Amino acid sequence: MKKPKKLIVIGVVSLSILGAGAFVGINQMEEKNQQEIATIASMNNVSSEKGDLRVTISIGGKVTLIDSEGSNLNDLKLTLKLNEYDISKVQLNQTVEIKAKAFPEDIIKGKIVDISNKSEEGENASYIVTVSIPKRILETGENKYNETNVRKGPTKEYETVAKIEKGKNFEILERKNSWMKIKLEDGTEGWISKDSVALKGxxxxxxxxxxxxxxxxxxxxxxxxSKNLMKLTQNEDVKIIDKKDKWYKVEVDIETSGWVTENDLIIGDLRDGMAVTATILVSEKKDIVKVPVSSVQKDEKGYYVIVADTNEKKYVDIGITDSEYIEITNGLSEGEKINLSLPINVSGSGK
Structure with missing residues (x-):
């Protein structure tokens, strides 16, 4: 009768050991699960940040001559065709960055100068947008007098758009009678009397x-x-060393230089008929609070983000957005941690 008692004691001890091992195993699994949850949560968290935001439209276009029968191969424009959705975002004088595959590192900045009516009716209505292409070589100048008025047009009757001090530098875009259209360093354009300008090359x-x-x-x-110095041949390479209105001073070799008209030259890389990519700058803001687009959600009360530490909603006001980031105008400061999406529902039971 004593032998069975020993078996019972051995069995109880064995079960106790097995139970303790199972308990340790469960604890280890739970700890691993919690670590995985923490890892996933940290990957799902981002911090709001300060930075710049640009909203753009990218579209293909074609370079053409301003005057299709003209002899000046440097008077170019860009024609774009936009759909009904994109046309609502553009307006006159917006900046357009122009790139061609042949010279991808060279970015030319033009401006929208004309937006047509619908060119096609129906579900896929389109609009023609014309972009000016600036001259590659421009004269530069310096203001000779204090408090010179920069006007909206080439007469004193036009309103003043800026005042510039003596010594202010600028680019000369155009000449008209006794006036020059200039571009200041901040991008402001206007007209001043040529008597106020000292040419700087x-x-x-x-x-x-x-x-x-x-x-x-x-x-x-x-x-x-003026006197003819020599004859130049088609496609001959020359170096531009000066400019006065439509005339360019060019260097043929180290000993020979002279003047030709703009019509006699092909300047820059853009050509009539060339296909390019245009990026229209719709809006731009600097030093704003922004978050990834996927972190912002909406309900009946408005837009909100999920605070990372508490998983609670925090309502915000939004501004401009691109395909990646969105501006937060109110409700969130720089450096606050938020979730990229709704909190992940992970529990120890795996349900």
Whole structure:
């Protein structure tokens, strides 16, 4: 009868050991599960940040001559076709960045100068947008007097858009009678009397161009009646060293330089008929609070984010957005941790 008692004691001890092992195993699984939850949660968290935000539209377009029958191959424009959704975002004078596959590192900045009516009716209605392409080589100048008025147009009757001090530098965009259209460093454009301008040369160094056709006369000065120095051939390479209105001073070689007209040159890389990519800058804000778009949600009360530590809703006001980030105008400060999406429902039971 004693032998069975020993078996019972051994069995109880064995079960106790097995139970303790199972308990340790469960604790280890639970600890691992909690670690996984913490890892997932940390991956799901982001901090609001301060930075800049640009909203753009990218679309293909075609470079064409302003005057299809003109002889100046440098007078170019860009034509874009926009759909009904995108056209609502654009307006006159918006900046357009122009890129071509042939020279991807070179970005040319133009401006929207015309927006047409619908060119096609129906579900896929489109609009024609015209973008000006600036001259690559511009004269530069310096203001000679204090408190010079920069006007909206080329007469004193136009309103003043800016005042500039003596010594202020600018680019010269256009000449009209006794007035010059200028562009200031901050992008402001307007007209001043040419009497206020001291010419300072051109805006680019070591800029080369091609002669546009054969038998071009290289002139001794910027005048059609000046002496002919030599004949230039089509596609001959020359270096531009100065500019006065429509005349360019070019260097043929180290010993020879003279003047030709803009019509005699092909300046820059853009050509009539070239396909390019245009990026329209719709809006831009600097040093604003922004968060990933996926972190902002909406209910009947408005837009909100989920606070990472408490998983609670925090309502916010939003501003501009691109495909990645959205501006927070109120309700959130820089550096606050939030969830990218709704909290993940993970429990120890796996349900």
């Amino acid at each position: 051109i805006n680019k160094e070591n800029e080369h161009a091609k002669i546009s056709k054969s038998d071009i006369n290289l002139k001794a000065s910027n005048s059609a009646g």
